[in-house]
Amino acid sequence: DVKVTQSSRYLVKRTGEKVFLECVQDMDHENMFWYRQDPGLGLRLIYFSYDVKMKEKGDIPEGYSVSREKKERFSLILESASTNQTSMYLCASSLAPPLNTEAFFGQGTRLTVV
Amino acid sequence: AQSVTQLGSHVSVSEGALVLLRCNYSSSVPPYLFWYVQYPNQGLQLLLKYTTGATLVKGINGFEAEFKKSETSFHLTKPSAHMSDAAEYFCAVNRGSTLGRLYFGRGTQLTVWP
Numbered sequence: 189d190v191k192v193t194q195s196s197r198y199l200v201k202r203t204g205e206k207v208f209l210e211c212v213q214d215m216d217h218e219n220m221f222w223y224r225q226d227p228g229l230g231l232r233l234i235y236f237s238y239d240v241k242m243k244e245k246g247d248i249p250e251g252y253s254v255s256r257e258k259k260e261r262f263s264l265i266l267e268s269a270s271t272n273q274t275s276m277y278l279c280a281s282s283l284a285p286p287l288n289t290e291a292f293f294g295q296g297t298r299l300t301v302v
Numbered sequence: 303a304q305s306v307t308q309l310g311s312h313v314s315v316s317e318g319a320l321v322l323l324r325c326n327y328s329s330s331v332p333p334y335l336f337w338y339v340q341y342p343n344q345g346l347q348l349l350l351k352y353t354t355g356a357t358l359v360k361g362i363n364g365f366e367a368e369f370k371k372s373e374t375s376f377h378l379t380k381p382s383a384h385m386s387d388a389a390e391y392f393c394a395v396n397r398g399s400t401l402g403r404l405y406f407g408r409g410t411q412l413t414v415w416p
Binding site for chain 2: 246
């Protein structure tokens with residue numbers, strides 16, 4: 189089974205802190221994604237990566253950055269956390285086109301910024 | 303432009319009743335279509351997918367969906383709801399481009415009454 193592991197289930201951080209969310213997948217997938225989930229808004233794509241050191245902005249990249257130094261690991265960075273970044277963060281991975289079909293998701297990290 | 307529209311942010315049914323969750327998509331190319339389920343404080347789990355071939359797709363937990371190209375729809379059904387089906391359901395489309403990114407609807411919360 190594909191496994192996507194997010195390093196924390198719950199995090200509480202203070203405003204202005206630098207926050208790292210880590211995601212690791214064990215299926216040698218080329219694509220990795222970070223989504224943010226808020227009630228009534230569904231899943232919104234923050235960033236995705238299609239290869240090591242390669243990244244593309246999603247729909248809401250402001251206030252976030254990412255790092256992909258190894259194929260299996262994709263990190264989301266909040267440079268200076270703000271209360272409006274309190275949310276559920278979901279990491280996902282998939283194969284590259286044309287083999288890709290579904291994305292596989294981690295369990296999510298619920299981040300609260302106080 | 304919105305790629306996926308889920309009609310109804312909340313659906314309530316009685317246990318044993320038919321479940322119908324609606325999804326319409328927009329895509330200029332033949333899409334891959336997916337339904338995911340999310341239980342509270344969990345990641346997303348794939349219910350079923352349509353890629354090519356038979357338009358009626360069967361998934362886990364007794365769910366199925368039918369791809370109707372003429373209606374650009376991919377509605378999710380289950381003949382008889384169970385209490386354990388209470389969750390949030392997301393429809394998603396892979397438009398066959400953009401490196402395999404999935405576009406998600408805003409989700410439908412299913413409540414099942416005893």
